[in-house]
Amino acid sequence: MIVIAALVVVSAALVWRRDGIQGVTEILTHDLSLFGGILPRVLAGCLLGAFIAEVLPHEKVSRSLGPKSGLKGLLIGAAFGAILPGGPFTAYPVASALLAVGADFGATIAMVVSWTLIGYGRAIAWELPIMGTDFTLWRIVISLPLPVLAGALGRFVYVRIYPKGAPE
Amino acid sequence: MSAALIIDIILWASVAAVGFIAFRRGGAVLTTSLREGTMDFINIVPRIALGVIGSGYIAAVIPQEIITGWLGPDSGWLGVLTATIAGAATPGGPVIGFSIGAVAMKAGGGPPQVIAYVIAWALFAFQRLLLWEIPFMPARFVWFRAAVSLPFPFLAAAIAMAIGKP
Numbered sequence: 001m002i003v004i005a006a007l008v009v010v011s012a013a014l015v016w017r018r019d020g021i022q023g024v025t026e027i028l029t030h031d032l033s034l035f036g037g038i039l040p041r042v043l044a045g046c047l048l049g050a051f052i053a054e055v056l057p058h059e060k061v062s063r064s065l066g067p068k069s070g071l072k073g074l075l076i077g078a079a080f081g082a083i084l085p086g087g088p089f090t091a092y093p094v095a096s097a098l099l100a101v102g103a104d105f106g107a108t109i110a111m112v113v114s115w116t117l118i119g120y121g122r123a124i125a126w127e128l129p130i131m132g133t134d135f136t137l138w139r140i141v142i143s144l145p146l147p148v149l150a151g152a153l154g155r156f157v158y159v160r161i162y163p164k165g166a167p168e
Numbered sequence: 169m170s171a172a173l174i175i176d177i178i179l180w181a182s183v184a185a186v187g188f189i190a191f192r193r194g195g196a197v198l199t200t201s202l203r204e205g206t207m208d209f210i211n212i213v214p215r216i217a218l219g220v221i222g223s224g225y226i227a228a229v230i231p232q233e234i235i236t237g238w239l240g241p242d243s244g245w246l247g248v249l250t251a252t253i254a255g256a257a258t259p260g261g262p263v264i265g266f267s268i269g270a271v272a273m274k275a276g277g278g279p280p281q282v283i284a285y286v287i288a289w290a291l292f293a294f295q296r297l298l299l300w301e302i303p304f305m306p307a308r309f310v311w312f313r314a315a316v317s318l319p320f321p322f323l324a325a326a327i328a329m330a331i332g333k334p
Contacts, residue, residue: 008222014229027224035220042216043209044179050205051186054197085178088296089216092304093208099309109313113320116290124175126262130270131286138334139283142327146287146320154316 042089049093053100062102067155069107071148074155077107078147081114087122091115105158110151117143215303226259226295239285241278245322251281252321255288259295279334280325288321 016024065073084091095112099105116122118140127136191198238250258265269286273279292314301310328334 005218005222008218008225011222011225011229015225018229023228024225027228028221031221031224035217038216038220039213041176041179042212043205044183046208046212047202047205048179048183048186050201050208051183051190053204054201055186055189055193085175085182088300088304089212090179092301096305099306105309105312108309109316112313113291113317117287122262122290126266127286130266131273132270135273135279135282135334138328139286142283142324142331142333143287146324149323150313150316150320153319154313157316158312 038087038089041087045087045090045093048090049097052094053097056097056101058101061098065098065103065107067104067106067159069104071152073104073107074110074148074151077103077110077151078114078118081111081147082118082120084111084115084119091119104155106151106155109154110147113150114147117146212303215299218299227264239272239277239281241276241281243278243281247278247281248284248322248325251285251325252288255285255290255321256292256294258289258293265289265293280328283328283334284321284325287324291317291320 012024012027015027019026063069064076069076081091084094091112095108095115098111099108103111123136123140127139131139187198187201190201238254239247241247243250254268255265258268265286269282269289272282272285277285297310297314
């Protein structure tokens with residue numbers, strides 16, 4: 001946090017030297033409105049994560065998304081990530097909740113990777129208008145196998161680094 | 169911005185749906201999770217404020233030509249490697265990442281390199297790991313996930329080269 005805050009202050013000073021006070025306030029007002037816009041979604045994400053952690057039956061999650069859930073668990077994780085609405089403020093609290101209730105690293109990786117690469121939220125809101133339809137669709141097609149592969153690789157590596165289970 | 173509205177509606181409908189399930193389990197379950205969700209929210213807001221308001225400045229001082237100049241179609245695997253590193257180093261939100269990708273395409277960047285760039289940026293943009301993922305998730309998971317994701321921009325570029333699209 002402190003490193004980032006320092007980085008921000010230095011960058012703001014550089015912007016000020018280059019563009020004057022107007023450049024600084026321009027970025028500030030733009031980012032403040034962005035911040036105001038996402039706050040409700042952050043709240044929704046936190047509530048969604050908390051509800052899911054409370055409501056999902058732990059045994060069931062660890063059976064269908066746990067270390068022994070196999071390919072099916074990775075597919076469920078990937079599908080869940082692809083349909084999850086919202087931005088990082090939704091995906092990360094929900095992923096964190098899944099870890100807490102018994103999903104393993106592999107399935108959670110499949111979920112997070114699927115959310116970043118296949119999730120429709122960012123693709124519709126940003127990628128489609130900026131990059132164009134052709135690029136976006138092919139990029140998503142190429143990305144389709146990646147979440148399950150990433151989850152499988154995650155499991156493969158995990159059991160070799162932590163053969164006796166997670167250190168806490 | 170109607171797409172954003174639809175996403176908001178889906179998001180809050182999901183919150184309402186799981187909230188209703190929690191309510192059916194009993195009032196105590198509902199209030200506990202409401203309290204926990206609200207506490208998470210209060211803890212996270214200062215970090216997000218720093219991230220969102222700060223990232224504009226960080227992005228403003230990074231010269232974009234440096235990122236876009238290295239990704240031409242003849243750059244081959246070196247270009248893919250450069251794209252992957254550039255994607256990881258790109259600060260800021262989705263507008264910045266995709267805009268640089270679009271500029272790279274327009275400036276003559278090769279599609280596999282731009283694919284690698286966008287995917288690397290989506291998977292492990294350093295600033296997002298620090299500002300978004302670490303605050304919400306166990307740090308050990310975040311680093312592990314980023315490390316496991318490393319081969320995938322290269323794999324995506326290889327697929328793009330093989331099928332000759334986009």
